[in-house]
Amino acid sequence: MSIDNETSRVLDALEAEAIWVFRETAAAFERPVLLYSIGKDSTVLLHLARKAFHPGPIPFPVMHIDTGWKFKAMYELRDRTAQELGLDLRLATNQEARDQGVTPFSHGAQEFTRIMKTVALRAALDEGQFDIAVGGARRDEERSRAKERIFSLREAGHRWEPRNQRPEFWHTVNNTLTDGQTMRVFPLSNWSELDVWRYVARENLEVVPLYFTQERPVVKRQGTWIMVDDDRMEFEAGEEPEMRRVRFRSLGDYPLSGAVEGEAADVFDIIRDIEVNRQSERAGRLIDGEGAMSMERKKAEGYF
Amino acid sequence: MKALIRVVVCGSVDDGKSTLLGRLLAETGSIPEDQLESARFTRRPGSTIPLGEVDYSLVTDGLEAEREQGITIDVAYRHLMLPSRRRAILADAPGHEQYTRNMAVAASTADVAILLIDSMRGTKRQTHRHLTVCGLMGVRHVVLAVNKLDGVGYDQGIYNELVAEVSDTARRMEIQSVIPVPVSALVGDNVLAHSPNTPWYHGPTLLDALDAADIQEELGGEVRLPVQTIIRGKQFRGYGGLVAQGVVRPGQTLTVAQSGVQAKIVKLHSLQGTEPYEPEQALPGESVTVELDKDIDIARADLLVTGEPPQLADRFAADIVWMSDQQLAHGRSYTLRCGPLEVPATVTNVRHRLDVTNGNTMAARLLEINDVGRVEIATSRPVNLEPYTESRETGGFILVDRMTGETLAAGLNRFALRRATNVVPHHFEVDREAREVLNGHPAKVLWLTGFSGSGKSTIADAVERRLHSLGIRSFVLDGDNLRSGLNKDLGFTPEDRAENVRRVAEVARLMYDAGVVVIVALVSPFRADRQAARSLFDDGEFIEAWVDTPIEVAMQRDTKGLYAKSAAGNLPNLTGVGQQYEDPETAELHLSGTADVERNVTEVIEKLLPGAVS
Structure with missing residues (x-):
């Protein structure tokens, strides 16, 4: 299997737009930062950033909001990538909450995410005085994202105010920021999940091996498979880890990321699966199962 | 044909727009199954x-916010998989009159429009408005969905009548092609599959019509490459930008439009996979990095071109769509942005307003939200805006409120009103840098602003004496002295003051280029005018100093007898009395006009030429 010509031309067009976004981010703002979460979207994002500034280096730091609960394989890829590409990698953690013993088990998916991701992100952006943060969100991920801008304005306190978003004309960006405003920017806005995988395939990018099927220790929880990635896993009554051939559609904190069964040995298997079954990657995320519109509320709080 | 086309969807909920879009997206597999669950x-x-x-x-x-607050927010963007495996990005704008501006946003990048009309209700003012906005924003192809045909018994006569009406209007709007399709979004007739209900119809389905819309890549024309960013690496300097027009290739000679300087493209740079790669060409719409054979002065927003550079101009006629709740304020200075280009600009005149529901023009003095009108715009320096009909990317611009950051308007340049120059600027080998080396000091501009009688001339004189004793070449441009010659045709109205400041700033710029430290002593009461002067210079080269003297002190000094005249009613526009003085917000220096002169001089010189006084 390979990527057909028309599809490849669509990828070229999406790539050209994303590179334009990266360059505008670097040239029209004071202190950009690239948010890197190690998943497939971040992998594509990082590659596009390299391409935008090649043969020069990526002219801004790369930041990982680390909850402390990512899969081991993700940390491994992160550190190796940072070293190989010579990235200015910054790590940001809500250490205070961590010290207080906040875990996915103690606080539940929604609250844990708010404390360890949204709060940590806001604090790290403030501390670094970043005026623009690049994220990997796509419009096809969820209905409420269809109205998101590529350059998304945030009011003081990182608040997303849907009524105060700027119209986007041609390739002209209004970069004026006043009164504590900042910008979030999404170069992959117009990409679909399939585009991301096809691009990974075409550009031959390395992704975390968790996307491919392997025998892994898992427990069944809320209708999905949760992988036991280390000994911090807290089991519920009657839970016993078992070995299953599973893979992940989307990666986050290991106790909150659901795996699916079914074979995918390489990227092309993943592409075929999405083409045939047409299920989105969010189906496996415990965090989004709490009301169809929860993303919109999280954004208003300063999430991506 | 373009692999990715952009589509504006025009129509309102009442026309059945959500149903049509929902069906297109769901049945082409453009939306994941699990998102259809709800x-x-x-x-x-x-x-x-x-x-x-x-x-x-x-x-x-x-x-959720829209449903709870009963509001509609701007434009929604979704992608649609086409049967050819190409892609459409649908920009879905709310249809009603109060959303003309939103439609303009959605249409600004669109190659094609889906125009939806309700066959049970016929064409309306709204349809005319949609076509007008599409025409204005440069959409050249329309797929006309004549919807709810099931509601009129699939009557071919009604369909033909509506198609004729719309086609006629579309022609007047310079829309090149209209492909009509009889549909029922609710039943699904002719949306994705041909319907047995319309045996008289033999054209394409709506999806096929969209997929067949003739959107060619325009590969012709000279290169227009606005420099977006400088790419710096180890011993590498290249220029990154999105190709606006033409095909970029190694070996081409590029001209910097502003300066006339030329250099040849050595290589294009990119990655293929993760390996370095040198593309043979870059097409319009592609992001490119070019390496040139010479190290020449190029910055963000410079326009690199082949062939004859576009004319520089600083007065334009443009159509603008007003987006803001605040009215267009005549004479106010905004920031004009076109791609990477950023320049202070003033709307100097409103010529007329366009009634988008019938195409008539009406006299107007101001524009309000959702209005479309023809205006005249002055930029503070000559720029390369091209006519919008020739290039959307280098002819479309936005106006931004500098204080609030709001995007106030979208503008479409029509033509230059005054050419800044009829000759391509000649690039001289001996430039400012060379003169600075000869002089042994950098060139600078000190701009003293404040009331009449605040002490500007006194400070200017003292600063120049100090500079002279330090061996530094300088010159004072004094407002009153210039008014006896260069500016003797000007009065003191706000318009004349703006022109006065502009001329002085231009003279300062020439003397600065001559390598001199220029000292300007000018009341220059308006922020926008001082900002315009500042924009002629690079950061750090222009030092604004506010000579801050209480108006009472200035009146008491009354060195020129102006305040006495004003009190007698003979001088209506005196700053601080009949006219406002806008305090500087960005001045590098804040001098007290009542302080010791020598102390002010020392402060000025330390700022102007750090290290010159030890």
Whole structure:
């Protein structure tokens, strides 16, 4: 299997737009930062950033909001990538909450995410005085994202105010920021999940091996498979880890990321699966199962 | 044909727009199955669609905030997979009159429009408005969905009549092609599959019409490459930008439009996979990095071109769509942005307003939200805006409020009103840098602003004496002295003051280029005018100093007897009395006009030429 010509031309067009976004981010703002979460979207994002500034280096730091609960394989890829590409990698953690013993088990998916991701992100952006943060969100991920801008304005306190978003004309960006405003920017806005995988395939990018099927220790929880990635896993009554051939559609904190069964040995298997079954990657995320519109509320709080 | 086309969807909820879009997206597999779930099992009150089937009108449902607050927010963007495996990005704008501006946003990048009309209600003012906005924003192709045909018994006569009406209007709007399709979004007639209900129709389905819309890549024309960013690496300097027009290739000679300097493209740079790669060409719409054979002065927003550079101009006629609740303020200075270009600009005149529902023009003095009008715009320096009809990317611009950051308007340049120059600027080998080396000091501009009698001339004189004793070449441009010659045709109205400042700033710029430290002593009461002067210089080269003297002190000094005249009623426009003085907000220096002169001089010189006084 390979990527057909028309599809490849669509990828070229999406790539050209994303590179334009990266360059505008670097040239029209004071202190950009690239948010890197190690998943497939971040992998594509990082590659596009390299391409935008090649043969020069990526002219801004790369930041990982680390909850402390990512899969081991993700940390491994992160550190190796940072070293190989010579990235200015910054790590940001809500250490205070961590010290207080906040875990996915103690606080539940929604609250844990708010404390360890949204709060940590806001604090790290403030501390670094970043005026623009690049994220990997796509419009096809969820209905409420269809109205998101590529350059998304945030009011003081990182608040997303849907009524105060700027119209986007041609390739002209209004970069004026006043009164504590900042910008979030999404170069992959117009990409679909399939585009991301096809691009990974075409550009031959390395992704975390968790996307491919392997025998892994898992427990069944809320209708999905949760992988036991280390000994911090807290089991519920009657839970016993078992070995299953599973893979992940989307990666986050290991106790909150659901795996699916079914074979995918390489990227092309993943592409075929999405083409045939047409299920989105969010189906496996415990965090989004709490009301169809929860993303919109999280954004208003300063999430991506 | 373009692999990715951009589509504006025009129509309102009443025309059946959500149902049509929902069906297109769902049935082409453009939306994941699990996202359709809620459209299967949620129902609006009174819905007759059986549970378990997709209610297409719910597929594209908006934001929670919109439903709760009863508002509609701007444009929604979604992608549609086309049968050819190409892609369409649909920009879905609300249809009603109060959303003209939103439609302009959605149409600004669109190659093609889907125009939806309700066959039960016929064409309306709204249809005319949609066509006008599409025409204005440069959309050249329309796919006309004549909807709800099931409601009129699939009557071919009604269909033909509506098509004729719309085609006629579209022609007047310079829309090149209209492909009509009779549809029922609700039933699904001719949306994705041909319908037995319209045996008289032999054209394409709506999806096929969209897929066949003739959107060619325009490869012709000279290169227009606005420099977006400088790419710096180890011993590498290249220029990154999105090709606006033409095909970029190694070996081409590029001219910097502003300066006339030329250099040849050595290589294009990119990655293929993760390996370095040198592309043979870059097409319009592609992001490119070029390496040149010479190290020449190029910055962000410079326009690199082949062939004859576009004319520089600083006065333009443009159509603008006003986006803001605040009215267009005549004479106010805004920031004009076109791609990477950023320049202070003033709307100097409103010529007329366009009634988008019938195409008539009306006299107007101001523009309000959702208005479209023809205006005249002055930029503070000459720029390369091209006519919008020739290039959307280098002819479309936005106006931004500098204080609030709001995007106030979208503008479409029509033509230059005054050419800044009829000759291509000649690049001289001996430039400012060379003169600075000869002089042994950098060139600078000190801009003293403040009331009449605040002490500007006194400070200017003292600063120049100090500079002279330090061996530094300098010159004072004094407002009053210039008014006896260069500016003797000007009075003191705000317009004349703006022109006065502009001329002085231009002279300062020439003397600065001559390598001199220029000291300007000018009341220059308006922020926008001082900002315009500042914009002629690079950061750090222009030092604004506010000579801050209480008006009472200035009146008491009354060195020129102006305040006495004003008190007698003979001088209506005196700053601080009949006219406002806008305090500087960005001045590098804040000098007290009542302090010791020598102390002010020392402060000025330390700022102007750090290290010159030890």
